[in-house]
Amino acid sequence: MNYVYLIPLFPLLGFLINGLLALSFKTRSDEKIPGMSLVSWIGCGSVGLSFLTSITIFFKLLALPAGERVVQKIAFPWILSGTFHVDIGFLLDPLSSVMILVVTGVGFFIHVYSTGYMAEDKGYARYFSYLNLFTFFMLMLVLSNNFLLLYLGWEGVGLCSYLLIGFWYEKKTASDAGKKAFIVNRVGDFGFALAVMLIFWTFGNLNFTSVFENAPQVLAFGGGLVTAITLLLFMGATGKSAQIPLYVWLPDAMEGPTPVSALIHAATMVTAGVYMVARCHALFLLAPISMGVVAVIGAVTAIYAASIGLVQNDIKRVLAYSTISQLGYMFLACGVGAFTAGIFHLMTHAFFKALLFLSAGSVMHALAGELNMQKMGGLKKHTPVTFWCFLAGTLAISGIPLFSGFFSKDEILWKAFSSSSGHFLLWLVGVITAGMTAFYMFRLFFMVFLGKSRMNPHVEAHVHESPKPMTIPLIVLAVLSVIGGYVGIPKSLGGSNRFEGFLSSVFEGGHEVSAEATAHAPSAEYLLMIISIAVVLTSIFLSYRFYIKNPDIPKRLAAKYKTAYNILSNKYYVDEFYNKVIVNPLLNLAWFLWKKFDVLVIDGTANGIASLVKWGGGVIRKTETGYLRNYTLSLIFGAMLILAYFILR
């Protein structure tokens, strides 16, 4: 476990080497991308090595007795200034070990996939260096043992997200989307930064262990300070994890390469907010109001994003809204105190959403970059591997029993209903969202793979299955999506929920709150389970009727409920609303400040002072005559002044 620093170190080295390679390749202008295999080996190898290290460390952690599974490793002191002390230190506990496995594991397969997907791109080395840098920052984020290092990772992944969304920067929409993501995240990060400062102000320390241990003594339960801290933390989480009201960047982020969407905007970075809330559960549990806010925002985001997903036609945007919706589930779980369930869903979601995105990428690869689902259909016979993998992912996300999503989603729904801070309405929203999820996912599935082909004929002529580097990660992730849930089979279904047991030492506080859950009869849990399964199956059936049996039903419905359809397909006009209410007034204000205040007042003052100083420089320069006699005079003059001062004191 002493080697924990190796986990982020490998991707960092990968970034440095690939970054240098990218720089040195740039000067040459051959047709073929040079050094491709070297870049691939370094890019995938570095993450692969971290993955292996993570596995080793995970098993070492598992070998420790349950109570001792918290290991802190200080690499070196980072900032020492007065009483302010921050280390570059790593915290290994069940929570972070799950996160590093997800990040390096899923990350590794996405790297491998990228070698196929990006094979013809000019910026191949640049792409891999960014991807490695992202992995490094993400690992720092989840391994950090203090808030500042967490913040560093947090900002770092934000930077990489920006770089990778705008990877094809010649495309205006891509660079705009990158900027949008960065700016929207800045709003959330502002809150996060304030929270970190408040924490330092309150505790005089930023180390997780000491902050969380002292929290119950320092902060009053439900007090204003802890509520402010947690709400600000959550504000950061809404930015990074794309929750209402800061979710708007994620759908646009789909302009980036598809593996990036899979890695950053589905499996890892966007879950950082969930991780952070779970990591700070000790603070959140002290603030019931914040918990309520987290749960409600989570639930509302879940159903809201799912409803938009119902009518989108862009394959990646459907998945993007689905991601927002699933993240809402995770926050719902955290908000009702079921942190384990949230992290469990985070893990299974990482598997199946990465799978779905990569499959979508494979579809795009087959169709020469086509994104519009209306121009697909009947791909099953052309791309059988992608078809089966996508089916596995769809079943998992829809919550079909025996697939991973079922276990995690059902646990969240059950906790939302049964936990002391849960509510019937939260459960209801969750179940309706589950129905919607199943509907739009199968809609996507049917429209892309089954039914009649609506493809452009000369695109159809070239449709092909993706190469091996792409299909093998798909198969691995498909297997994980199917079996990934078996680590957390709930007790009511005869399992032992090993996942919860493993994480329980981290979330002891959270356990107490949800302990009352056990008071409910198991029959209630069965009943809820059956209801949600029924809702999901009905949705799938509806979807089948709409898109396979009677493809004209959707059109008729859209015509009949025109207003509702327009609102949904225009995403509730939120982007327009934001532009009108926030962006444009800000732009106007900025224009005023620039033209009137800045140019006249600030620049005027600054330039005035600058020319004054420059003039002074010119004047004093004249004393530099080059004559020794003047120099000695100055020396004597100085000596006399000093002597006079000393003697006449």
Place this chain on the structure above:
Amino acid sequence: MDWIIPAVNLKLILPEIVVCLFAILILVTDPFLSKERKIWSAHLSWIAVVIAFIANIRLWNLQEATFTNMFLVDNYATFFKFIFLAGSFLIILISMSYLKREEILHGEYFSLILFSTLGMMLLASGFDLVVIFLGLEIMSVSLYVLAGFKRSDLASNEASLKYFLMGAFATGFLLYGIVMIYGSVGSTNLGQIINHITSNDAGSNLLIWAGAGLLLVGFGFKIASVPFHMWVPDVYQGAPTPITAFISAGPKAAGFAALLRVFLFSFTTIKMDWTMIVWIMAALTMSVGNIVALAQSDIKRMLAYSSIAHAGYVLVALVAGGETGVSSALFYLLAYTFMNIGAFTVVIALGRKGQDNTKLEDYSGLGSRSPILAILMTIFLFSLAGFPPTAGFMAKFYVFGSAVKSGFTGLVIIGVLNSLISVYYYLRIVVLMFMQAPVTRTDNERIKVAFCAILVLIISTWAVLQMGIFPQSLLSLAQASVSSIF
């Protein structure tokens, strides 16, 4: 046969012995070297520095005086010797290709650098005003010769002569100060002086005050503080560029080594409050250095004024005093050595035979002609201007931090305003390098950088970034060095 070790503990002055012996060795062997083999002298000299460095490492954590209490080895002196030896090492490396290019490769150059280094080491270890004077003169006389080493170049001759005349003049002040102190204390030993001052009512003793004032003039000249700075621009511009870099790094640090020890140890502020005058000197030095640097059009002259300004920042640390003040000064001098030598190395790399290319417009478009040199220059300039994450930022941060802690907020405000001004002239070069087209010139050939210069660039860049990002290890080294002088 048994060797009987004399009463003097030779281990303590081993670094000095090594440097001195090698300097003599070079002088003796050089006449017998054929013209192609003159470079051997250079190799001998850096080997000497490396051996002395290793010998010096063995003295770390040792606190012992020798030569009847005139020569003191403590961590403070040892730390300074690390700075001097590192600086000399880098200078020797960049000198080799420069001397070859200018066709003035003579062995005595390296011998003189070693002698000068020896003088600095004596300054750092001197525990007696006489030894300090001796060290100062050994250092300075070698420098006078080195400044005029380009014998056929008029500017170089002028630099040498001006430096010598002014230096001799300032030395007179220093010596006179020593005499006055001897007159009132009856000893030149720093330990005796502090005893005398603390046990008597020194505040009313005019002789000691006058002596201290004259010492301040003498040291002020060596560290180039205003108003004793007038020689700096002429000498810096005229001297061969490696020597300019040398003067701005080692001798300045050596001047500070003696100044800090004498003033903070012997003239303790509790008994003699001289902070006000140094406060004024610091403020003036920073302001004049930075403001006049704005008006320069030659990079060597600009760096000369920048070096004056940096001396001002270190004086702020002297005003702050105390352990934090002195350790921040040590850290600053270490950082300055690397960033300044780094910047000068780039300046040298741009020169041609007989054509220094030190006009600011020679830097236009360097970013496209030689991107790596331009990036490195940018790092050094950022460090000089005090941007994170470079050594210059951390150094300023510690100096200003210690001054705030001692209650000199006003001086810190002046300092911060000054570093603001300095940003203008440092960044102007960065702007020229990256945002302007190269001036049309006849010799647009590739800039070739000698292997040794590349080595210096790598070491300096590494040091600047290391001290900027992970300052803790070197800062704690500096902190461990200062306890002995309080």
